[in-house]
Amino acid sequence: MASDKIHTHKRKNSHLFNEQSTSGSSLRTDYDISMDNMELENMGPPGIGRTTSIPNVHSESINSSHIDLENQNLSVPQSEQPLSWDTWYLTRKYGENRRVRTGALLIGALIILYVFITAFMTVSSGKNADNGSTNNGKTGNSPSKVKPEKGFDIEDVMKGNLMIDKKNFHFIDPPYRFHNHDLDPGLYMTTVTNDEGTKFYAKQLFDDEFVKDLGSNKFVYHNNEYTVDTIKISYSLEKLLFATDKIDDYRHSSTANYWIKDTVTNTIRPISPYYDAGVPVRISYAYFSPGYNFIYFVMDNNLYFQDVNGEHAPVKVSSDGSADIMNAKTDWVYEEEVLADDRAIWWAPDDSKFIFARFNDTDVDSYIFPKYTTNQQYNPMTSIKYPTPGRSNPTVELFYYSIGDSMIYNVNMDRQHLDEIILYDGEWIGPENFLFKITDRFSKELHVKTFNTQSVELLNTRDLNVYDFKGWFEKTKDICVIPPNEEKYRHNYGYIDVHHDNDGFNHLFYYDSPQASTGKQLTHGNWEVTGSGVVGFDYETDTIYFTANRYNTFSQNIFGVKLDAKRDDELIALQDPTVKYSYYDYETSSSTRYALMEYLGPSLPFYAVGTFTDILSLKSAKKNAALILTNNERRNKIEGAYELPTTSYKTVKMDDGVEIDYIEIKPASMNPKRKYPLLVNVYGGPGSQTFSAKCGTSLEQAVTSGLDAIVLQIEPRGTGGKGWQFRSWASESLGHWEPRDITEVTKKFIHENSPHIDHERVAIWGWSYGGFTTLKTIEFDKGEIFKYAMAVAPVTNWLFYDSIYTERYMGDVNTNIDKYLESSRVNDIGSFKNVRRFMLLHGTADDNVHIQNTYEFVDRLNVAGIRNYDMHIFPDSDHSIKYHNAQSTVYKKLYYWLEEAFNGRLDDIEH
CATH class of the missing domain: 3.40.50.1820 (Alpha/Beta hydrolase fold, catalytic domain)
Structure with a gap:
């Protein structure tokens, strides 16, 4: 329920719930700086669910020792006090309801018991050190x-003694995808913390002398000081979105005060539906549109947007928001199980329009639980809309809004024969076609539909089911949009989707238009595309980069495949297949010229960023070939x-x-x-x-x-x-x-x-x-x-x-x-x-x-x-x-x- 952003509806590790997608089609510029530079590997609980017939794997020990990453030159080296036993034992053995008549008797018993235990432990330790003692299972060995x-031990873990220190690094998305590597400077954001505090900086991988100071993580507004929790940065570096005083609601959702900063005039104003109100208000989220022309946000479950310069009052798109009606914001079950996000809005890539979902929980039953640590005589109650098996689910509708004519339209979702539906995905395939996926209530039949905003027509493009596999559908990987390329006779926008093939394995399929009903299978075999799926698309070479467990089910490595690949042997292995066990995550810049590599095991993690070629080879002899994000001094320690x-x-x-x-x-x-x-x-x-x-x-x-x-x-x-x-x-x-x-x-x-x-x-x-x-x-x-x-x-x-x-x-x-x-x-x-x-x-x-x-x-x-x-x-x-x-x-x-x-x-x- 929970499993990493591990991009399915579930997560294993709770501290990783807010990781972002590494899909090459759209990298989100939403940086949480609350854990500044520190990452604790594998702590936090798993969630409920997440998230080939493989060869017989022989036993192979992996020691966390000094290893050479992918056989290249750059090696990556490895590696409340509890009650005393007698106090704990007395509490457990006799409990609070058993009374000792005098304090002296209790003290005497404790002393006797302590002496006995100490003697016993000494004898036991000496006796069992080599061969153990069973004593019919009554004495531990x-x-x-x-x-x-x-x-x-656990004290070392909880104190963070094994935490890996790394620099903050986040690519900043351009307003459109770069088709050529030469256009991509590898713009990114980082932080620097010293005695004066923490500051934000924008830098380039192409030009290491480029540095832009974006200011401090603290600011004063109307004599009150605020500390930034998350930041989003426009590609021009002229506008920053801040969140302060953030309070988490559920796995992905929260409320906060949001602000926009103009770095040219060095002014900050709160984001609010009240024009020129001048005071911060709590809202659910705020983001830039893809082209950075607008900001959009949700307050009280209503959707608003405003020009990024704030020259006009915010436009209120919906007005029926309530505890039961959510506009452009997921309800509990969609946030947890379906979209794995607090947002339910999709902007066209040219900022001309958007589509958002409206969830209606009116008929959904509520789960109510008390809060105890409030110092109130009567416990306040918390209520959430929580559907259970056989009971009413939320209903969903899609609405289309055109910026130019300020009109809103209800999108016909064409439910066909389905009495109830679940909305599983949405993505713009170019500026005019919106693709979305719906299933029946039990997630057995999938219908992929495309809404064309020019003709205002809805087309059911393909139908899938998993009856042959006794399976189900769920949120898996993001779609990767493939733009036209006239030089290669590609006249339409297309996309890469990840779904099962005829053998039941999740692979890459290329659909050459938004309306295509069949896709070309690009990868094959008794293995699966894993992690975030598509890492990036290189327009110059028509190469799709993706992660998969092709070498074994424990590992994840990066591979490439061309759009015109005809056979499975044309799969491009980008890492050494002789390294049997290894686990990597990747994120690329817009053109895939640069990549962030996260080596996550089996040795101690290691992080670096640079050109794709340099990251894959990691040749340390080449000066400045890669920016090492890991604090190697700390790692070596x-x-x-x-x-x-x-x-x-x-x-x-x-x-x-x-x-x-x-x-x-x-x-x-x-x-x-x-x-x-x-x-x-x-x-x-x-x-x-x-x-x-x-x-x-x-x-x-x-x-x-x-x-x-x-x-x-x-x-x-x-x-x-x-x-x-x-x-x-x-x-x-x-x-x-x-x-x-x-x-x-x-x-x-x-x-x-x-x-x-x-x-x-x-x-x-x-x-x-x-x-x-x-x-x-x-x-x-x-x-x-x-x-x-x-x-x-x-x-x-x-x-x-x-x-x-x-x-x-x-x-x-x-x-x-x-x-x-x-x-x-x-x-x-x-x-x-x-x-x-x-x-x-x-x-x-x-x-x-x-x-x-x-x-x-x-x-x-x-x-x-x-x-x-x-x-x-x-x-x-x-x-x-x-x-x-x-x-x-x-x-x-x-x-x-x-x-x-x-x-x-x-x-x-x-x-």
């Missing part, structure tokens, strides 16, 4: 230990201070022949005489790709390094990147195959590594969809393999989750209620008696996976008399669990609870 010299665990990428064949990918994370130094505890980390959402060759320095690595344990990360059937034959296992089967695959993989791993695994210290954990998978695995396994479990913000019944996501996979609740009740909820409460202990964590203000899921599940535990669990509630935290120091608390809670489990200290707590 993972004794408390001193952290290895180059090891790290991390490499020297910490030894990262050893990571291996593996595939195992299930008993029924299906191949499952998983990652094994082991301590850097293994003791062959020792039995290691095992933690299994799961997600498993349909179509998601959670685990990859990206470098990890988060909870799992801290557990491996600090708790001396082995971690497995498993991708069960139904997940993405391997085509529909693998993905479709999830269809109408949420909660069925995930626990079976996870249990079987874990069982096979333990059997193959039995001398080194402590069978009595096996745990599983997950967040969001991973929390659901965790509970379903415990339900299925019944304590045979897994002895401990940790579930954060889990779904426990899919009838409680939102309709668009759930029905996409589970279908119509009215005709498929048996599967909703049998597989997609946690049913067998009795199974939880068989684990030693499990823990539940949830935020009370979770707008995504409502705490109703956990409360209803706990109620059933109570009815069944099951007491072998712990519970941690986070007041007023949402799905990411960050409010009031919650993020630090939740990860430390998971880590230290697991430490107690691995040391056997949870086994004797009364059930």
Whole structure:
């Protein structure tokens, strides 16, 4: 629900939710500077869902050591205090309701217990250091230990000791795409922070002497000082859009005060629907139009636009905005599950017109939850429109507005036979044709339509369905617009789309006009286009650059293909295929002359920008060949201070022949005489790709390094990147195959590594969809393999989750209620008696996976008399669990609870 901007409707990492698309067709100039220069890799929870038949991958260990990127010359080097145990144990063992009659008795008991424990730990540590101790599973063989010299734990992670420091860098989009490299100077924005504060600068990659000071991140208006949260910059560098006092609403949406600065006159004015009001007001968002001639914004769910110089009063495009009617702004379910954005407006590339969506939530039911940390005698209530399976969805309409005649038209969406529709995408293919995609309510039939603004005609260009694959449709990759080129006899605007081919793999298709009904397949094979899809289009060479997992499902690399490619062997491999495991992201400038490269693993991340050629080769001998964004001094310090665990990428064949990918994370130094505890980390959402060759320095690595344990990360059937034959296992089967695959993989791993695994210290954990998978695995396994479990913000019944996501996979609740009740909820409460202990964590203000899921599940535990669990509630935290120091608390809670489990200290707590 959540998975990176990872451009699907879900995200694994909550801190990455606002990453921007790297599509070559339109790079958004929206820079969030709140995390100035720092990036914490892989922290934050996964979201619910995201987001070829592959060869048998042999076990290959990847050590986070000194590596040579793509075999080139530039090498990239690697690498609240908890309660004391006795205090924690007494609190857990006796609880607040048991009273000690005198303070002296309590103190005496504590001293005796402390002496006993200290003696026991000393003996246990000496006894178990080499060969462990099972004692029928009642005594842990993972004794408390001193952290290895180059090891790290959760404290190091949460303090940011492994954070990679890098310079701010963002390309600034021109008002139109550059067709020739010579026209593209590689204009970008960066920040510089020193003792005087933070300032914005515009620079060029072509001319390193070009520098324009855009001013400070602080300014004074009417005697009040404001600090910039986000900034957008016009290509002329004459206008800046600021957001201040930003308050997040949901995953993508927020409200803030917005301002426009004229860098020529050095004046700042607030953006407001009230002309010359002179005071800031809270609005939902503000952006430049593509040509920078206008600014547009939404306030109170009504759309406005204004000339960029502010010479005229803002034009109010809609007037019916309300709590139930949203104009050019997504409602909750479209923001979360469909468009993955807070905006629902599309400007023509020449600024002459735009189309926006209007969402009507009048008939959508509300979810209401209280806020607790307000110091009010009665809790204020928060309400969101939240459709659930079988209930009313929002309705959607499209409106066309022409700047020239100030007229607004309702676009006929041609719903055909569909009673209800979902709007999945929109894009201008040139200045006159608007393409959009709609599906039925259950996301099984896709209809692609083009609205021509000159003829005011709507054409249904193509229809797709996934019945043959037992699949579904969802938001995937951005369309890349291909402009005309008369020299190459290309007379019309066309576009590149990413969708499944006849074999069920997501590939590139070229449609040579907006009205084309069939596309030319440009890529083929048992692999998929991944990440943001199209990275850029080189007009001079007619080359499409894109990212894919062609080498293996764990990796992501960049490739090229020509528009006139006729065979798959014409695919251009831009990185060394002999480097088996590597993960890259790219972003290009308008002409693709320049590129930003993000090397994300398996070694420590590395960032650089330069010409496309220099970035791909990274020849350090060439002076100024690339601008290195990574703070290498900091990076080398991390490499020297910490030894990262050893990571291996593996595939195992299930008993029924299906191949499952998983990652094994082991301590850097293994003791062959020792039995290691095992933690299994799961997600498993349909179509998601959670685990990859990206470098990890988060909870799992801290557990491996600090708790001396082995971690497995498993991708069960139904997940993405391997085509529909693998993905479709999830269809109408949420909660069925995930626990079976996870249990079987874990069982096979333990059997193959039995001398080194402590069978009595096996745990599983997950967040969001991973929390659901965790509970379903415990339900299925019944304590045979897994002895401990940790579930954060889990779904426990899919009838409680939102309709668009759930029905996409589970279908119509009215005709498929048996599967909703049998597989997609946690049913067998009795199974939880068989684990030693499990823990539940949830935020009370979770707008995504409502705490109703956990409360209803706990109620059933109570009815069944099951007491072998712990519970941690986070007041007023949402799905990411960050409010009031919650993020630090939740990860430390998971880590230290697991430490107690691995040391056997949870086994004797009364059930």
